[in-house]
Amino acid sequence: MSYVSKPVRKKDAMALVTGKPVFTNDLASKDCLIVKILRSPHANAWIEEIKTGTAKQVNGVVAVYTYKDVPRKRFTLAGQTYPELSPYDHYILDQRLRFVGDAVAIVAAETEAAAEKALKRIKVKYRVDEPVLDMHKAKDGKILVHPEEDWEAKIPVGADNKRNLCASGVEESGDVEKILGECKYTVDRTYHTKANQQAMMETFRTYCYKDYFGRLNVVSSTQVPFHVRRILGNALDIPSSKIRVIKPRIGGGFGAKQTAVTEIYPAFVTWMTGRPSKILYSRYESQICASPRHEMEIRVRAGADENGIVRALDVYTLSNAGAYGEHSPTTVGLSGHKSIALYRHTEAHRFAYDVVYTNVQAAGAYRGYGATQGIYAVESAINELAHMMKMDPVKLRELNMPMEGEPLPAYQDCITAPSCTMDQCMQRAKEMMNWDEKYPYKDMGNGKVRGVGVAMAMQGSSIAGIDVGGADMKLNEDGSYTLGLGCTDMGTGCDTILSQIAADCLETSIENIVVFGVDTDISPYDSGSYASATTYTTGMAVFQACQELRKKICALGAKMLEVNPEEVNFDGEFVFTDEEHKVSLKEVAIKGTCGNTQELQVTRTHCSPISPPPFMVGMAEVEVDKETGSVKVIDYAAVVDCGTPINPNLVRVQTEGGIVQGIGMALHEDVQYTEKGKIRNNSFMQYKIPSRLDIGDVRVEIRGSYEPSGPFGAKSIGELVINTPCPAIADAVYNATGVRVRELPITPEKVAMGILKQKLEK
């Protein structure tokens, strides 16, 4: 029986579809104190005076904390591995308030009503300062977001808090100006993406309690349990050994939960009061004070010769960190590294960036992690270049796309592509979309016009040389195995995918694998689930642990058979030398529990020195109403190269889901601020994520290469899939109407106004 490459049902599926109580708030004890946060109404303010006396008198209120009560030690909320690249710029509560929604005070009460009442009774006198809301005015501006002396960047990333710089840098290879000067065709365009919300259905939430050792137990909806443990140690200024983090089922993350958005508050309450407590963010809070995608403005200069060979790319990214720097120095890198690398003939490239602090909601990690923004910009510029050259954008890509063994310019984590079927992906996408017939547009004769657009994308598989995957494989007394994991299944299915790998390695049934994760007291260390790392990195740890465990099973079996270990074989059921001489797995397992000195348990840690990119092609067909400017994606064809798809069903659903999120980013999801820096899109009323009526067909196929460094040839899929919709849809709209929208989302207003402008110009 083999499970790899089979559409195996997720091990937790039936619990989920029958609504079992498996999520954080289902597990929280009923006597939890309710934790609520008083939030700043101002984008830039200083607390001159804060009175909590009457709030504390509310019946049922147990504690009210202000900046005076918390440790004066800065930390970052970003869930990242050492050396942490995000600046230490947070207190649990600070006297300075840096955005509308920043935390002013923490209230803990017996009931929600009491907590709400206490919030209203906290009296705060603010000194309201002028905020810096425009990211163009932040660098070297007069208003500083982090003027404090104890601000700290752990390692040099071009940061300077006295210049509002969270990171900056220039990377260059070859003489960009010279090559651009030689190119027959060049474009110079600027694109703008917004701070989209992950909008996972389960909002941020955490509950905490102290155990019989006086340790702080934290049950949280997080992608990064081990990082949360360290972050809480830093924030509370206590040894991390006093903290245990448990991850139950998670109701979606998409990167949002790679930042410790909520954990610090109940952790502080429980640590101080000794009482269990919980915090549940409302959707409103998840929209205004969470961890969205970085707003970026990206200028792209691209040049090609008369034959359509792209010779130079110059990318400058201005990224908006917002009020705090979580994931800011790192996300920006992907906007250049994973976009320039799509053009293998690039002789010269430059990637420069500034990441600035402003007085808006702090950004964080969102699926794609900067690559989404960069690929939207570069793929759009390449489309514009193709139109300038009067060349089919597919053709231009066929000439320049990544190929196996060929260079990936600007991408430091693999000099050349170790595995790549981008050419097959393009070929198949073209067939699926019937591109040659549909390109560039078709007037439907009813006021509507259809256009098609194309884009390529890549991502990484883990952070090369940094991400660590851990697996603990144990043979139990009954002949079953337990697979202990430190990575976090957030609906993605990694518990199942890793069990498939284990079952194949151990030649056993998947039902014979018990999978467990995550408890930082028990699980093997794992960086967590982000950076498209889990299947690739942890999968390899599982693979290695299983191989090692097989050796131990053979050794004990051989001892029982009274032969040398190298004389035996193991077929998953028996350790044997021949038909006559064999012991069953169960006999070995029992032997392991009785008079035995050899553990039947292996823990393996894996880290890959490279990050092999998965690739894909996305093609969009849109229908635009010329009267209203409304755009509907009627068909989306996508072909992915994720290496070996360990579970083709889950690859497909991940791809479909990522594409639809990308469609939301391209067409609907906007983040707008009032003049005072307050977010207008603070609920699902104003922040529109796609419903099932907003999308047409989404058709996905797999053309997997074989990645030698991955388990069974696998690469990643999770993030890659959000990267093509924005550029593909933008070009489809252009092909349909001639209107080029360079600021997302592509709203009906922008398209209709563009069409009107065209008419007036005629």
Place this chain on the structure above:
Amino acid sequence: MNLSFWLNGVYRHEEVEPDTMLLDFLREKGCYSVKCGCETSNCGLCTVLMDGKPVLSCSMLALRAEGKKIVTMEGMQKEAEEFGAFLADEGAEQCGFCNPGFIMNIFAMENELEDPTEEEIKEYLAGNLCRCSGFVGQTRSILKYLEYKKTKKREEAEE
């Protein structure tokens, strides 16, 4: 205030505050399948059946249940398993957080629409958001499930 109603087939007398929402009340009574995804009646996660009709329990006072029959997924475990198997075979349950509200609305749809088209299905379920799956896998599973139910019904009729 006093509240008398049927919860998953059991007639109950309960004490409830006048401002308690049905969602919070049901979770208090152990119906943890009922989830909250927004506070603005946009996401459909809190869908339960009231006298067979789907309602958003986040936007309804618990007292409105007076004399009514409320059914949550805790009361439809067998049916949930039956449909859920189709969803799981597409991998489209994903994180699972939206599943109960979504699936309850499918049961409501089954009561209301006979032999719905794909368009009608999408329209009926438009209020059930999902951020993981992109909906297409959900649609595949619904179509397969309805086909299976039709076959089952036909076979039963033949017998």
